[in-house]
Amino acid sequence: MVDDRFAIWFWQDMPEPLDDVFAALADPTRRAILAMLLEDDMAVTDVAEPFEMSLAAISKHLVILTRAGLISQEKRGRVKWCKLEPDSLRAASVWMQGFGQFEPVNLDAFERFLETELGEDAQPDS
C-alpha cells in the first residue's frame, strides 16, 4: 500500500496537465465549443457566431482550450482555424477510468501505470 505522502506528492505536486484539461472542461461554453469542433474545424469568428458573447470572450476561451491541449489553432491567411485535439482528452480519460473501474484496487500499480501512460507522449507544451 502506498503511503499518503507519496500519493499527495504524486497526485498533487507533479506538473499536472490535468489541472488545465479539467479546468477547461468545467466551462459549458468551452464544452459547447468542443462539441462544435467535433463536427468540423472552424474559424474563430464562426466558432463565436452562435454564442451571445463577444468575440474577445470566445477568443479567450479558445486560448484556454489551446493551453489545455484540447484544440490547436493554425493561422492561415487572416483566419485562424481551430481543430479538436483529442489526444489530451486521453490523459483525462485514462485518469477517470482509473476510478470507474477499480474501486478497491492496488494504487501502486495504478500509479506506475499512469506514470508510463502519461509520460509516453508528453506534449511539447506550447
Add this chain to the structure above:
Amino acid sequence: MVDDRFAIWFWQDMPEPLDDVFAALADPTRRAILAMLLEDDMAVTDVAEPFEMSLAAISKHLVILTRAGLISQEKRGRVKWCKLEPDSLRAASVWMQGFGQFEPVNLDAFERFLETELGEDAQPDS
C-alpha cells in the same frame, strides 16, 4: 447535421452536472483526495492529515466533491466518513467518450494493466 444553436442549447444551457464534476476534478488537492479514497473510506480528519492546509480548507474541498457527486459523506457518531462515488465520474467519462471517434479510451496498455492487475501475477515488470 445538428445546427449550432441547438448544439449550444443542448451542451451549454442544460442543467449540467458536468460543470460541477469537471470543476471538482480541476483541483489537484481534490484529485489527491479522490486517490486516497480509492484505497479506503476515510474520516474527514484523516483525509486532511497529509495535507499542508487547514482542516477547514479540506472540509470545503469535501463539500465540493460531495456536491459534484464524486463522494458521499455519512456521519456516524462524531466522525464523518467519506466514500468514493465512482458513478458520477463515469458520467464525465461517458461525456468524454461522446467525443467519440476517439474511442472509449483505446488503451492497449490499460487492458494489459487490467489483466496483470486483476490476474494473479501482480508484478508486471520488475
Add this chain to the structure above:
DNA sequence: GGCATATTCAACCAAATGGTTGACGATCGT
C-alpha cells in the same frame, strides 16, 4: 493606397475560488 475583415490586446469589472483564523455545536471518554 485604402478599406473591410479577422483576431488579439489592454484595461477594467463583478463574481467565484481557495485559502486563512477563530468561534461554535456535537459527540465521545472518563
Add this chain to the structure above:
DNA sequence: ACGATCGTCAACCATTTGGTTGAATATGCC
C-alpha cells in the same frame, strides 16, 4: 459533568475567472 476531539460556520483576504469595451495588428480585396 468536563474536557478533548470532530467537523462546520463566518468573516475575511488575495487571486483567478469570465465577461465587457475600445484600440491595435494583421491580412485580404479592389
